[in-house]
Every structure is written in C-alpha cells, then in structure tokens.
Amino acid sequence: MNTRLRRTLPFAGLVFAGIAAPFLFPDYTFQFTVLWVMILFALTWDILGGQMGYNSLGNIAFFGVGMYICAVVQIGLYYDVAQYTASYGAVKVEFTADQYFTGLAVGLIAAGLGAMVFSVILGWVVFGLRGPYFAIGTLGVALSAGELTGAWDYVGGGGGIALPIYPGEPDDRSLFFYVLSFTLTIILFFLLRWIYLGRFGLAANAIRDDEEKAEGMGIHTMRYKTVGWAIAAFFLGISGALFGNMIGFIEPLEVAFPTVTFGLFMVVMCLLGGRGTLWGPVIGATLFHTFKEVTWIYLLGWQWVALGALIVVSVVFFQQGIVGWVKEKWPEKFGIAVDDRALAETDPDLDEAPSQRLRRQTEAAQ
Amino acid sequence: MSAMIECEGVSKAFGGVIANNEITLEVPEGRITGLIGPNGSGKTTLFNSIVGYHPIDAGSIKFEGREISDLRVQQIARLGLLRTFQQTRIYSKMNCVDNMLISVPHRTQTYRAMFSKYPPEVTERAEDLLEFVGLYEKRFLISGNLSFGQQKLLEFAMALMNEPKLLLLDEPTAGINPTLINGLIDRLRRATSELGVTLFVIEHNMPVIMGLADNIYCLANGRLLAHGPPEKIQNDQRVINAYLGAHYYLDSD
Numbered sequence: 001m002n003t004r005l006r007r008t009l010p011f012a013g014l015v016f017a018g019i020a021a022p023f024l025f026p027d028y029t030f031q032f033t034v035l036w037v038m039i040l041f042a043l044t045w046d047i048l049g050g051q052m053g054y055n056s057l058g059n060i061a062f063f064g065v066g067m068y069i070c071a072v073v074q075i076g077l078y079y080d081v082a083q084y085t086a087s088y089g090a091v092k093v094e095f096t097a098d099q100y101f102t103g104l105a106v107g108l109i110a111a112g113l114g115a116m117v118f119s120v121i122l123g124w125v126v127f128g129l130r131g132p133y134f135a136i137g138t139l140g141v142a143l144s145a146g147e148l149t150g151a152w153d154y155v156g157g158g159g160g161i162a163l164p165i166y167p168g169e170p171d172d173r174s175l176f177f178y179v180l181s182f183t184l185t186i187i188l189f190f191l192l193r194w195i196y197l198g199r200f201g202l203a204a205n206a207i208r209d210d211e212e213k214a215e216g217m218g219i220h221t222m223r224y225k226t227v228g229w230a231i232a233a234f235f236l237g238i239s240g241a242l243f244g245n246m247i248g249f250i251e252p253l254e255v256a257f258p259t260v261t262f263g264l265f266m267v268v269m270c271l272l273g274g275r276g277t278l279w280g281p282v283i284g285a286t287l288f289h290t291f292k293e294v295t296w297i298y299l300l301g302w303q304w305v306a307l308g309a310l311i312v313v314s315v316v317f318f319q320q321g322i323v324g325w326v327k328e329k330w331p332e333k334f335g336i337a338v339d340d341r342a343l344a345e346t347d348p349d350l351d352e353a354p355s356q357r358l359r360r361q362t363e364a365a366q
Numbered sequence: 367m368s369a370m371i372e373c374e375g376v377s378k379a380f381g382g383v384i385a386n387n388e389i390t391l392e393v394p395e396g397r398i399t400g401l402i403g404p405n406g407s408g409k410t411t412l413f414n415s416i417v418g419y420h421p422i423d424a425g426s427i428k429f430e431g432r433e434i435s436d437l438r439v440q441q442i443a444r445l446g447l448l449r450t451f452q453q454t455r456i457y458s459k460m461n462c463v464d465n466m467l468i469s470v471p472h473r474t475q476t477y478r479a480m481f482s483k484y485p486p487e488v489t490e491r492a493e494d495l496l497e498f499v500g501l502y503e504k505r506f507l508i509s510g511n512l513s514f515g516q517q518k519l520l521e522f523a524m525a526l527m528n529e530p531k532l533l534l535l536d537e538p539t540a541g542i543n544p545t546l547i548n549g550l551i552d553r554l555r556r557a558t559s560e561l562g563v564t565l566f567v568i569e570h571n572m573p574v575i576m577g578l579a580d581n582i583y584c585l586a587n588g589r590l591l592a593h594g595p596p597e598k599i600q601n602d603q604r605v606i607n608a609y610l611g612a613h614y615y616l617d618s619d
Contacts, residue, residue, distance in 0.1 A: 194481070195480075195481050197483065198481055198482055198483040198484070199467075199468070199479065199480055199481070199482055199483070199484065200480050200481055202460070202464050202467055202468035203468055203480070205457060205459065205460050205464070205468075206457045206460070206468045208459070209456075209457035209458050209459050209460060210455050210456070210457055210458070212455070213451070213455040213456070213457070214457075214468075215439050215440050215443070216417065216439055216440075216443055216448070216449065216451075216455075217443055217448070217468075217469055217472075217524070217528060218440050218443030218444040218448075218471070218472040218473070218528065219440070219468070219472055220440070220472060220475060221440070223477070223480070224480065227477070227480060331508075335506050336461065336506055336507060336508060337506055337507070338503055338504055338506075338507065339502070339503045339504075339505065339506060
C-alpha cells in the first residue's frame, strides 16, 4: 500500500463511518449525534488547550451563547420574544415548515457569528492571564454566563425556552440533526487539519512551548490566540444552536451552560485522547462517550464513580493521552528520527555548499 | 559606517539597585561589537532594555535612527532587532525544522498568511541554515531532546532565519564544549560577513570575544567603564581591576 493511500485512509474511514452509522444502527442516531457534538467539543477545546497551552475551562460559554442567540433569532423572526418566553410554552405557537427552516438557518449562522464576536471581546480581556489564572478566569466567565442568563427574563430566565417544533416525522428529525452535527464536525476537523499543517499550527505550538520567546521573535501572539479562540467559538456556537434544537427545550444551567459536565468533559476527552494532536480529541471523545453511555446503562448508580475513576486513571497514568503515548512509543513512525541517509552522505566540504546558497538567497532578498 | 544602535544616557533601576547608569554606546553596522563586564554589571539588563523587555527610566535608544525605547518587544523584533537568551530558549516540543519555519520574519504578516503553508524555498532555507550550524541530520528530532550546545546552535539558526539586521547574543559560547566553540565563532563571523547581520555580543570568554569583536564595551557596576578595540581593552588597567579585583593585581605584582 503506498503512503498516500495509507495517509488518506483514516480520514476516509472517519467520513465513511459518519455516513454509514445512522443507516447501520438507526436506533442509535441520537447517540451518534451527541457523539459528533462531543468530538466537536474536544476538537475546539484542543485549539487553545492543546495546541497553544491555554487551558480554558469556560469554552462552554460559547456553546450556550450560540444556543440562546439561535433561539432568539428563530422566535424573534416571527413573534415577539418577550411575549413568547413569558408564556413558558403554555401558549402553543405553531411554526410552519418554511418558518422553521428559515429561522433555523438564520439562527445557526447568527449563533456562530455571535459566539465568535463574544470570544473576540472576551479574549481581549482574558488573554492577559496566563496558566492557572486563565483557567479560573474563563471558568468564572462560563459560570456567570449561566447565572446571568438565568436572571434575564427576556430569554425566559431560569425557566428556559421551548424551541419551535420540527415539522416532520421523529425519525426524519433525528436524521436531520445527525446530518447537521456530522457535517459541522467534519468541516471543523478538516479545517483544523489544514491550518495545523501550516503556519497557524506552528505558531500555536510555539506559543505553547515558550510564549515569551515567540513574542521576542516577533510572532503576532495575540492575533493567533484571538483567531484560534474565534474559530473554536464559531463552531461551538453553531453546535450549541443545533444541540438546543435537538433537545427542544433549553434552560441556562443544565442545557446551555453545563460547566461542570460538558464544560469539563471537553477537557477530559482531550487529555484522554492526547492533547495537541489532530486525532487525539476524536479518539478521546469517542472512547469517553462510549464509556459514559455504557456505564450509564450497566452501572447505573455508580456511573459518576466510574467516570471519575476513568478521569483519575487517565490523568495519573496516561498524561500524554493515547495518541501522545503512541507517539512516544514509536517516534520513528511520526518521522522523529535522525536522518541516517543525510548522515551517510555528509560530504567533506560540509560548510561550503549551504552557505553559498544562503548567501545567494540573502543577496536575492535584498 | 553608520551606527545601528545608539544608546544615549540609558538608565534602569530595580528598586534600589541601579543596573544601568547613564550608559551611552553605539553599535556600528556590519561589525561585531562586544559587551563585557563582571557578573551583575548590567549587561543583560542593557540587552533587555534595548529589545523592549522592560521600560527604561531615562535616556534614549535608537535603532537605525528611530527611537525604540517606547516600543514593545514584538514591534522591535519585527523591525529586525533580535536577541538570543542566556538560558537558551527554543520551542522544546517541536522538531528543529518546525522551530526554524516558525522563526521566519513576521514583519509584513497578514491575517491570510496565518493559514498559509510554507513555500518550498522557505523550507530549503531552513534546512540550509540547519546545515550551516551542523544540525541538518537531526532536523526531525524534537528540539528539547538535543544537547544544550546543540540547542544553542539551533537558537542561533532560528535567529538567522528571522533575517535580522541586528542580533544581540547573550553569552553564545556559555556551556558549549571547546571544540564546538571554534565552529560557533566561525559561524558568527560568517553571519556578519556573508549574511550581513550586525552582531552585539555579551561574552565572558575573553579569548573568544577578543578574537571576535572589532570593538568592545566594558561595563562595571552599571556604568560604562571602558570602550575601544580589543587590544586597548585587554591592556586597560581599569578593566583588569574590575574583572580580577584590584587587590589581585596588586598581590601578584
């Protein structure tokens, strides 16, 4: 098998699995949808947390912000939002199919863009913090976002909002949200693959390894951090909007800003799979979600204990994560090796050749 | 021959400690200038002041005739004024080639360029520079696993990758074995003669700096003590006293 094929195979496999899953196991479509959202969580968290070393505990805020923006847009396009939320779903409001899909489309885009704007403003404030201060600062933002939303009557306060009902069969509905979640996550995955291979990926890693050095070398560190976070927020915002519509009813603490569940899961999934790698979050999220669902069924009552044990084991014995461990075990598979061929070919006139070429390049550049 | 850096009465105090006291010096273009002085004499503080790491209390610092004492680190770096660190600093979890690639100049970087890939000539230049410092065979190794001396060479190569006009080197030969030192000195000279990089070098190894620099400044207790070509500095009684202590000289006399 040639290398090109071997390299594309995992990516093709991921896309194929995503397309085949709801047809092979139609009963689990909802579970698969949540799985893709989980993968998206892990991938977005890893942009800053893994690649740049900025451990945010508040990324879930973008999820909630997107969810609420989408809801307000969906309703606000056709009704008065304050009136709608004040009735707490007691007044049955019918949305036509046309209204539903238009509202959702506009809402999803608004959710992505709104969360992105929020992240840029927030980044401007919190990127001055480093290490644990950044983690706690962002955690505070997520917690207070939930509380503030709960106190805001316009969006239903703690009572939440009942979202427009999908105009169609329940099976179609779950497939509809599956397709959207899958597409969104795959787009994010390939986008990240592309930017990690280029200058963005290297700059992010440079910031992770030594931010002061990166500044000293003239790298636009603030710009990279802001853009990285904005990408995460954009996708998290849209995923929040999708998730809210899939659940059908949103409220601040458990659904929109679940800081201690989803907000921490995204960190754990990255640590489990291997932070700072492209595949780590995907593998970590898949394992974590599977483990969680299995324990929730077969170990009911002990499920949180089992989950806690998984987290402890992965953090204590497996700090570099699965992909990180594989990389450490077989570095040469990842091209981390002395170039034997070059060593053998070293010509005695070592210094002359490259320096002449360098001089030529320097003269050409001037 | 024009001055690349002009420091005029630069002072910097940390609380009660006056690290730099009205230092005035010039770094001429296309040359190697040395900066020596006993430990704690304010050499690194002066470097930090020049690259904008901390604000100065008084005086002015000009780079190519432009006042830079009020600019921030990144802005100064983008002007083409770079420094290396006494405690070597590289991106330790990345391989050598990646360390080099991310060190390209960021002077005119647009938002679009953030997402671009590196053209082959940039990769080629990175590999040539790695070969220049003798790290080509190890280019795919994680840089943090290299020996200290190799990390220093890598840091030097990264600085060259940035195509600086002026490079401040903080003790480039500290911790490097004697055989490698000769190779490094050769590379430093060629960086100036072939790549046109002006160097300003802090160094404790006297034979090295005397052989390398065209012009040497000596600091002691935060003040400029002496200045001149190596032969003059070597025989300057004040410099000898500052380094060895006046009593030492008197005892042996």
